[in-house]
Amino acid sequence: MKRLVLLFVFLLIAAPALAADPTTQPTTQPAPPASTELLERVQKQLQAVNTVQADFIQVKELAVLKHKLTIKGHFALEKPDHVIWIVNEPVKYAVAVKGEEVRQWDEDTNKVQVIHLGGDPTFKAINEQINSWFMGNYKVLAQDYDVTVPSEKPLTLAFAPKGGTMVAKILKQIEVTFGKEDQYIDTMVIREQSGSVTTLHYIDAKVNEPVKKELWEIPPHGR
C-alpha cells in the first residue's frame, strides 16, 4: 500500500509541484500535438537545470471537503536525486527524498519516518517521475502520455495519460506551464477523473542557485 501510495504521491506531486496557472483552462478547440522538436527543445532547456527552488501555493478542490484546500509551502530539487517538499499551511509537513531514502515528518506526530526503499520499484518510479517532469525527460514521458500544446506563449504542455494505465484511471490531464525561458515549471494543473482539480503555482522560482544546506533538513529548519 505504502508503495502504491508513494507511487501516486509522486505521480501527483508532479501535479502539485508543476501546479497550475488557474488561467490555463482546457480549450474547447483540441490543442495541437507537441512535436518531437518542441519536446526536445524543452528537454534540452530543462536538462541544463541543476537546481530549482520555489515557494508554492497549491489549491485543491476536493469532493470530500466543503471548501477549497489551499496549501502553502516550499519546494527544492537538486540533481540528481534530491528533492524536498515542505508544507507550512494549513498544517506543517515535509517529505524529502535523497538517493534511496525517503524521510517524512509532520507536526502532529513530530516524528521523522524513514523509509529505505532500496531497489523498490516505487523509488525508481519516483525518481523517474521527478526527473522526467522537473529535469526534462519529456521524450520518455511522451511514451506514456499524449502531449499537446494548448499555448505557446507562455509555453504550456498538456499531458493526457494513455489509456489502459493506472494513471489514466485517476488523472485526466496534467497541464504544465513553463516560466522564463522555459527553464522551470511555473504552474501545473492536475485534473482528475473524479472531477477534483489541483493547481500548483510556483512563486519566486530560482533556477540553478545553490540550495542552502539547512533547507534539506527534516524536520524542516526553523519549523
Added chain:
Amino acid sequence: MADETPAKRPRKRWILSIAFILVALSIAGFFRLQIDSSLEPLLPQDSEARQTIVFLRDSTFASKALLWFKLTDDNATTAQLIAAAEDVKRKLDPSLISRVIAPPGEANAMDEILGLIEHAGELLNQQDLNELSGLTTPESLKKRMRENYLQLTKLEGSFMMGVIRRDPLGMNARVLGRLKSLSDSMGYKVEVKNGHFVHPDGRQLMLVLDTTASATSMESSRQLVAHLNSIAASAPPGVKITPIAGQVHTAQNDSTMQRDMKLAGILDSIGFLLLFILVCRDWRVAAVFTLPVIAIGVALGLCALVYPRLSAMVIGLSASMAGSAVDYGIFVYTAVWMGTHPHQDMKRIRKHLLLSLLTTMGVFVAFIFSYVPAYRQLGYMTCVSLTLAMLAALYVLPLVVRPGAKVMALGSGMPLHRWGKLARPILIVAMLFFGAALFVGSGVRFDADLSKLDGVSQDVRDNEAAFHRAFARSEADFAILVVAGDTLPAAEHENDKVVQQLASHFKPGELISLTNFWPSEATRNENLARWRAYWSPERIAALKANLAVAGEPYGFSVDAFAPFFNSLTAGPATRQSREIISSMQEQFVAHASGRVQLLSYFEDTDANVTAVRNMTRGNPNAQVISQRAMGQAFAESAASETELLVSISLGFIIVSLLALTRSVIKSILIMLPAILGVAAMLATLALLHLPMNVVTVIAAIMVMALCSDYGIFAVFSWDEDETLFGQGMMSMHLSSITTLIGTSSLLLAHHPALFMVGVSLTSGLLVGYLTAFFVVPGICYVLNLDKKVRTA
C-alpha cells in the same frame, strides 16, 4: 568341455532346463518392468523426505519456469525489452508452456485497492473488531479526522481521498498492511509495466511460465529446456534471455551423466581391449564378462516380477556389481585354463566361490530388510544376479572355456611364501597407513544434502545467483508448509486451522501464509457476519453523527463518507479485488493429483522446521517441504536403519566365513582388504573434502563386497601354495585391474555423484587390492598360517 561323457548329459539338460525356465520368467518380468528415474525410491517409505520428492514431482509448484530478459545494449529501452518478451510469448510452444503468468492489470489497480477496502469486513477478524470499538469514540474520531485532513494536504492527498471516503476509520491499514507484508516477504523486486514483471531498473524483465514439465521428469525437462534454450538463442540483438528453472538442473544432470558415462565407456573399452590384447588373447574370455551381464539381465526381469517399478539407480548399481560377478568368472576361467580335469578343478574352487558370493551377498541380504524401497530392490536384485552369475560361472562357463588358453604370465612368478616373507616390512607400513586412514577418515561426516549431488554447470549456478541478486527481496531460504484439501475452500479451511495452530511458535510475520491476508471462505463468511452484526442501525447512526461533529473543524462535507456508509447498509459498490487475490494465490496455491495445496513459507531453520514438523505430526493433510526437513528425515532414517542393517550384514558375513573357513584368523584375513579399503576410501573423501552421502555409502558397500573377493583369492592362493601369478592371485590381479579400469574412468567425470563414486571406489579398491597382494601374504607368513592350517 572336452571330456563330455554320457553321465554329464543329464546334468547339462538340467542346466539348460533351469536356464530356460529362468529366462522365460525373466522375459515375463520384463513385460511388467517400469523404470523409475526419480529419487523417490531412494527415500525411506512414509518419510518426509519422500513426501518432499513426491510433492516436487506432482505439484504444479515445481512445474514453473522463468525466462530472464536483460538488456545488453546501453542504449536499448524498456520498450525494446517488453517487445522482446511479447515476441517470445508468441513463440512459446503450448504443448510445453501451459500459460504465461500475467501480473495484475495496472489499469485496475486503483479499483482493486478500493475493492479490498470496501470488502474489508470479510478480512477483519474478531481482534480487529475489538479494536474497532475503540476507534469510534468521539475522542478517537476527532483524532482520526485530523489525520484524514493531514493526509489530504500531503502529496498523496488526491489519491487518498478515495480511500478516506471508503474508510474514514482507517481500518484499511490492517487489510492492506497484511497484503503488503505478504507481498514484501515473498515477492520479487518488480514493477508491472505493460502487463509484464519489469525490474525497477527498466533493463530486466521476467516472464513467469507455467509448464507441463515437472522438474522431476527427465524427458519432459529435456524437451522444455531445449525449447527454452532455442528461445534464448533467438533473442533479438541487445537482449539476453536466460532460462531459470528446476528443469534446467534435471536436464543438465542427465546430459552431464550421459557425457560422463560415454567417456567412461570409451576409456573402459580401450582398457579392456588392451587387457585382452596384452593379457588374455583368447576370445572365450569374452564369456567371462558376458555371462555376468546376461545374469544381470535375467535378474532384472526376475526382479520386475516382485518390484515392477524399479529404480534406475538400482539397476545401475546392480550392473556395477557385475565387477564382483566377473570375479567368479575369472576364478573359474583361470582354474579351467590351468587344470587338466575341469570337473575336479571346479570342485576345488567351489568352496571359495561360495565364500565370495556369501561375503558379498551378506551386505545385500541386509538391504532386503531396509525401510528404503530402493535398498530393498537393490538387495533383492543383487542377490539374484550374483547367485545367477555364480551359477553361470560354475555350470555354464566351463562349457565354453577350454584348458590351455593364452593368459600372459599365468602360473609364473615367485612362490607366495617367498613373497610373504619379503612383504613383512610392508606390514608395518600397512599398520601405520591403517591408523592414519582411520584418523583422517573419522573426520568424514554424513551429509544428507542432496543438492551437493547436483551436477549443474557453474554457468547455471552463476545465472541463478545473479537472478536472485537482481530480483529477490529476501536472502533467507524458505521452507514450505503444504496443507492440502480436495477443493480450494477445503484446503483454505485446513490451512486456517494449521496456521492458527502454529501461531504459538512464530512471531507475527514470520509465517508467511495466504490466510494472514486472505483466509478461507468459511472464515471470511464468519468475519462478514460478525462485521454486519456489529454495524447495527443504531451504531451506524451514532457514527454518522459523531463523524459529522469530528469532521466539522476541517470542513469535511456532509456526504464525505457516503461510500463507507453505503457499503455498510447496501453492501460494497465495488467488486471484490479478484486480480490482487489471484495474483497472491499464484504464489500460495498449487495443485497436485487432483488436490489443492496451500503453501505457507517460513525461514528454513532447524528450530522452525522441528517445531512445524512436531506441531503438524499426525495431520495427513499437512507436510513440511524443506532442505533441512529432508536432511533431518534422512539422518533419522539412516540412524534407525544403520544398526539393523549392520547387524544383519555382519551376522551373515561372520557366520558364512566361519562356516566355510572354520578359522577365525582366515575369516579376518579375508575381510582385511575390505576393512583397509573402506578406511582408505573414508580418508580419501576426507582429504578431498567430500562427504559421506547416499552415493558414497553405496560405494563403500561395493568396496566391501569386491575387496572381500580379493581377500578370498589371496587366502585361497596361500592355501594352494601358489605363485604370485598363480590361479588365485591371477584371478585377483585380473579382477582388480578390470574393476579399477572401470572406476578410475569415473575420476574424469564432471557430475559430482559419479565423481564421488569414482573417487570412493578407486581409492577403496586400490587399497583393498594392495592389501590382498602385499599384506595378506605377509600376515600369512608371519603367522605361519600354512603350518597351522595344515596341522589343523
